[in-house]
Amino acid sequence: MEGNLMLLYRSLVTLFALKVVAGLVLRGDRNALRQRLALEAPAEGRHLWLHAASNGELSSARPVIEALAARGVPLLVTCNSPTGVALAQSWGLVARLAPLDLARVTRRMIRHWNIVAQVTMESELWPNRMLLCPGPVLILGGRLSPGTARGWRHFGGLLGRMLARVAFLSAQDDGSLARFRAAGLPPEAEGPVIDLKAFYAPPRLADPSLSALRRDGTWLAASTHEGEEEIVLAAHALARRRDPGLTLILAPRHPRRADAVERLVRAAGLSVARRTRGDPPQGADVYLADTLGEMALFYPLAGRVFIGGTLGDRGGHTPHEPAAFGAALIHGPDVANFRPAFARLAEQQAAIGIEDAATLAAALEALADPEAQRRLGARARDALAPATDAGTLAGMLMQHLDGII
Template sequence: MVHYLYSFVFRLILPFLLIRLWWIGRRSPELLAHWQDRLGLIPDTGKPVIWVHAVSVGETIAAAPLVKALLARRPHANILMTAMTATGRARAKALFGDAVTYAYSPYDSPGSVRRFLKRAHPQALVVMETELWPNMISRTAAAGVPIFLINARLSERSARGYQRVSGLVRSLLGKLNWIAAQADSDARRFVAIGAAEDQVSVTGSIKFDVDVTDALRADARALRSQLGRERRVWIAASTHEGEDQQILDAHSDILQKHPDALLILVPRHPERFDDVAALVRQQGLSMLRRSADKASDASQVYLGDTMGELMMLYGVADLAFVGGSLIERGGHNPLEPAAWAMPVATGPHVFNFADIYERLDRGGGVVKALDASTLAAAVNQCFDDPERAGTLGRNALAVVDANRGALERVVDGILQKLD
């Protein structure tokens, strides 16, 4: 009954979702491109695909090693990647080019999902993390397509939310063929909200299988040389509205002690690039933009306003602050800077990555800040004590290396079940 009510309400709000898409698209035209995908009107693939769904840029990055491994193990496989956001889709295209096919995932109305399935011809659906859309799951399962929830995580907050609609959630979980949980705590929560124990395996997080390539290292070295090799550099990555001002306040404090310091500031969403640039100017700080200006040592802020370059930009810095954590967004993935063997700084709100941050904390690879002043103090301490900063970075990398291997377990599990 709840599912039918959900579908009825979704049909009613669908026109308003399209109006909202048009409204937002006035500032972000890339959102309007391929808008038909949202209604399931994708080009017919003409052949069976492995459908990999990653809601946004974070999940897309996490899915990247999985997709690469699937292509390596099944060179003739056709992979269709979907995302809900323009940043997720753009990141996927930057990662894979013509090796895979892309589409926006359909809105979760019965008709949109039905049209999507008819054109996509999925032989399997791989869902990253915890994207349990009722019609996507139900109609895909009804078509006889196996569904794998990969890199699955479930915070205590999310579990409490799902328990409010326990009947619907239990039904959806019963349609999944496999849940590959990141940690024991995630697995226990999935079972608590209705998954069968034999559905759930603890594979670890494939995010630990991040790879810093030689090409990334070369690009990072070249940019660091242009920005000033001898100066102190920190990066604030994946920042949200409400954080940027705090970060700029922290940088102003840092400049009092280290006048040559550079902040690389990378907002999470491209539609905020211009707003953040205006905020930097209001702060009275000199700025260069990655997209428009030639890199030099003549600025206090370097705005990372391009897509698909965050991993490289991490390699330019001496310390990384990972955003979404000074406000209650739950944080973002800290393992990419950790893989560069650099100190990782975070705010207090990291519930989306609690297990990963706990491992980094136990391993001595993360520093915590509560606000702008404590963030500035943490950055200054690392700048003033390179030996301590080096130890923090090596500890962070050690945590990454100690937890690698989930990717192979996940790919083995998917291919075994498909075969």
């Protein structure tokens, strides 16, 4: 039975591999093809293989990665996306596209890079990589949702076999840890429950063209989705009745929607300045932040932040980043993606929950005083602070790597 289930996995991953390879061949991307098939020339020296899906997972783990690098650990980073690879390379790391999880490709990857251990992030559980790794397998921010756990049951005991190879697992939340235990995680492999996003370290960015924005008189709607901008703009119009100088930085999750969002702003009777046009924010009711990768530039400019994706069915975006900047947090009811973090915020009364434009406007007015913004922001930062720091977590990993790296 177990052999048949592994055969089923091999069949499915082979079909996936054929699709990926065909796409790369059609695009003529030979470099990506070589990396996906682990066909590069062998590298010198031993390596710890660290795999993350893409930018988000990699950014969450950056403090741990830096702590490992500071200890002299030779890292090879792989990601599923070119943007993740580019991000890792921008940090000075050796990074490649992740190889396809075919047994032959995985063996070639391990041989060419002299892999002696593997660290995998969150829900990136790949059977061949874990089963064929010659040294310890370590999982950081391990995430196993109820749906994913049910999906693994179609493969019988395959997940249990993989988890038997795990020397250390730090789960993202208590629910994931319970599901990993039920699936066969050895008790001795259990590490502390840590949400890696709590390690977010805010970069210090500045743009003189935005210096006119006053933190206490500006609020940010971060990573909004379709259907949320109308609520945000209605709340902004209501709040401006009490505070006519209030400015909104509106940052849609997908900047390609900027034209549609700008039309919504104008339809609400509000003036708009747009970042991609180089418009200065002075005098505009709304500053449309229609760029990617600049949220760390906007967070310090706003004393109040509405967390997008929480009004609807998107599950919400991270509260960790705005909290790291000391912003007062406002959010809707849909927080499924970060439920433990929002639960801590609720327990410590460190954020304001809203449901519609009227309650959002009321929250903005309640936080009009700069001292109220600072108090709530400090409470949120304390509520989401990790119990274990990145250096300590890296030290836990090193206990399993001593003598082999």
